Amino acid sequence: MFIETNLNAKTKHGCIEVIAGSMFSGKTEELIRRLRRAEIARQKVEIFKPAVDIRYSETEVVSHDENAIRSTAVENSSNILLLSSNVDVVGIDEAQFFDEGIVEVCMKLADQGVRVIAAGLDMDFRGKPFGPMPGLMACAEYVTKVHAICMRCGNLAHYSHRLSDADKLVLLGEKDAYEPLCRSCYREATK
Numbered sequence: 001m002f003i004e005t006n007l008n009a010k011t012k013h014g015c016i017e018v019i020a021g022s023m024f025s026g027k028t029e030e031l032i033r034r035l036r037r038a039e040i041a042r043q044k045v046e047i048f049k050p051a052v053d054i055r056y057s058e059t060e061v062v063s064h065d066e067n068a069i070r071s072t073a074v075e076n077s078s079n080i081l082l083l084s085s086n087v088d089v090v091g092i093d094e095a096q097f098f099d100e101g102i103v104e105v106c107m108k109l110a111d112q113g114v115r116v117i118a119a120g121l122d123m124d125f126r127g128k129p130f131g132p133m134p135g136l137m138a139c140a141e142y143v144t145k146v147h148a149i150c151m152r153c154g155n156l157a158h159y160s161h162r163l164s165d166a167d168k169l170v171l172l173g174e175k176d177a178y179e180p181l182c183r184s185c186y187r188e189a190t191k
């Protein structure tokens, strides 16, 4: 479990935290857990997700277990900066779907003293780094990699295997469309 530094410190120290992993690895749950604790500490929290992903809700970030927290859907990364004045903590879900500008936005916020927590898929269905995630992970102070359970063997999974032949990068879906797999089951499934 990620242990926060003192939430109520007098001097504001901005930072970037990234929660990365495959689908079903608990990224959203961990994001919600950290944001709820910040709210309990009476910090001003704003939460964003990309407008492209409104699978469950337009106004909430929702985990696969239906744990939810209010959020604002935004079209691009610059909207996050515009909507983040006077905040202590910014949460971002599905960070992989944002444009590359998200890295600069997170850096600016952290430089201003904001704690930024971004969750996203580190790899796409081909096992390649996903969008701005490598850049975010590189400039983050803290990176937490979480794992799902492999649907074929029960080991730890870090790949999101697509169940169809579709080859476009962005294809929203759940268990109907993807399964989390471990390294050897992913290799077997894609050969």
Ligand SMILES: Nc1ncnc2c1ncn2[C@@H]1O[C@H](COP(=O)(O)OP(=O)(O)O)[C@@H](O)[C@H]1O
Pocket: 021, 022, 023, 024, 025, 026, 027, 028, 029, 030, 062, 063, 064, 065, 147, 148, 149, 150, 151, 180
């Ligand atoms: N194969 C799996 N491995 C782990 N958790 C799974 C799996 N399938 C379903 N889940 C559920 O998904 C939850 C995590 O959901 P969520 O935080 O939304 O994940 P993510 O944001 O990483 O896709 C787990 O607590 C568990 O109940």
Ligand SMILES: Cc1cn([C@H]2C[C@H](O)[C@@H](COP(=O)(O)O)O2)c(=O)[nH]c1=O
Pocket: 022, 023, 024, 027, 028, 053, 055, 120, 121, 123, 124, 125, 126, 160, 169, 170, 171, 172, 173, 174, 178
């Ligand atoms: C691997 C992969 C996933 N997606 C989509 C599928 C889901 O709608 C989201 C990931 O959601 P989660 O909260 O991490 O479970 O991303 C995609 O569009 N392309 C991919 O390669």
Ligand SMILES: [Zn+2]
Pocket: 150, 151, 152, 153, 154, 155, 181, 182, 183, 184, 185, 186
């Ligand atoms: Zn496996």
